[in-house]
Amino acid sequence: xxxxxxxxxxTAAENTDDGVTGKLERIIAGQVRHYRTANGLSASELASRTxxxxxxxSKIETASTSCSLTTLQRLAxxxxxxxxxxxxxADTDRDATFTKSGQGSLTVRSGTQHGHEYRVLGTLKxxxxxxxxxxxxxxxASDVFPLFQHPGTEFIYMLDGRMVYGxxxxxxxxxxxxxLLLDGEGPHGPLELLDLPIRFxxxxxx
Numbered sequence: 001x002x003x004x005x006x007x008x009x010x011t012a013a014e015n016t017d018d019g020v021t022g023k024l025e026r027i028i029a030g031q032v033r034h035y036r037t038a039n040g041l042s043a044s045e046l047a048s049r050t051x052x053x054x055x056x057x058s059k060i061e062t063a064s065t066s067c068s069l070t071t072l073q074r075l076a077x078x079x080x081x082x083x084x085x086x087x088x089x090a091d092t093d094r095d096a097t098f099t100k101s102g103q104g105s106l107t108v109r110s111g112t113q114h115g116h117e118y119r120v121l122g123t124l125k126x127x128x129x130x131x132x133x134x135x136x137x138x139x140x141a142s143d144v145f146p147l148f149q150h151p152g153t154e155f156i157y158m159l160d161g162r163m164v165y166g167x168x169x170x171x172x173x174x175x176x177x178x179x180l181l182l183d184g185e186g187p188h189g190p191l192e193l194l195d196l197p198i199r200f201x202x203x204x205x206x
Contacts, residue, residue, distance in 0.1 A: 022066070024090055029063040031086045035079040036061075049078035097122030104135065116146070131205040138163070138190060138198040147189040152206040154188070156180040161198030166191040174200070 036046050036057075043061070047054045051074065059065040060075070067075070076083040104119040117137040124130040138161070147166070156165065158174045165172050168186040172178075173194070182188055184204060 022063075024087075025063040025066055027088075027090050028067060028072075028086050029061050031088060032057075032075055032079070033061045035081055035085070039079060041079075046075075046078055050074040095124045095127075097124065107134075116140075129206060131203050134202045134204070136198075136200050136202050138193055139196060145190050145192075147187040148184075149187050150184040150204060152184050152204060154182050154184045154205070155201075155203040156182070157201045157203075159199040159201060161193070162195035163190050163198050163200075164192040164194065165189070 032046075036043070041049070043057045044054050047057045050057075052071070056065070060067060060071075072083055072086055076086060079085075099121045104121045107118045107120055117139070119135045119137070121133040121135055123132060156174070156179060158176050158178045160176055162173070162175050165174050165180060165188070167180070167182045167188040171191060172180055174180065190198075
């Protein structure tokens with residue numbers, strides 16, 4: 001089939017619109033071009049793989065046509081990628097929390113009055129599955145050590161100092177670089193502060 005005949009067939013199968021410059025068309029154009037070059041394919045080779053004309057591949061990569069669902073599937077098959085990869089970057093309006101060093105909201109918990117500082121590093125509103133990262137600083141050796149219990153899991157990563165951390169019936173001596181992943185339902189918390197000040201990152205997930 002000639003390139004002209006192939007283009008005519010492609011055009012008939014598409015919902016074309018001269019001068020298409022919509023956001024979605026531009027995103028698909030960029031992704032097709034990216035994956036084609038990453039696979040070392042020329043436009044002609046991709047056209048051969050997909051059964052489309054080289055001219056249609058050019059139109060897609062310049063965002064001058066809107067692709068049908070069938071065309072998107074043929075492109076994905078030809079590039080050996082999932083169809084969803086062609087839309088990567090289309091849904092960019094997502095929540096994020098950026099926290100500068102030394103900032104973050106301070107929260108009051110049991111143990112705060114004993115020199116324990118809890119600084120939440122970020123939260124995502126309206127998410128039931130969001131993690132809660134907290135920077136914990138222990139600066140005052142005290143006989144009072146709060147224990148916590150909560151649904152889900154928690155990950156602890158030691159940054160500074162040394163402490164004995166308890167989880168249920170077990171004790172762990174933690175130093176910088178040590179980590180502990182635990183079931184939040186079990187009572188857990190510092191048992192003994194060995195080298196102050198102590199800082200660790202606690203990430204709780206439901």
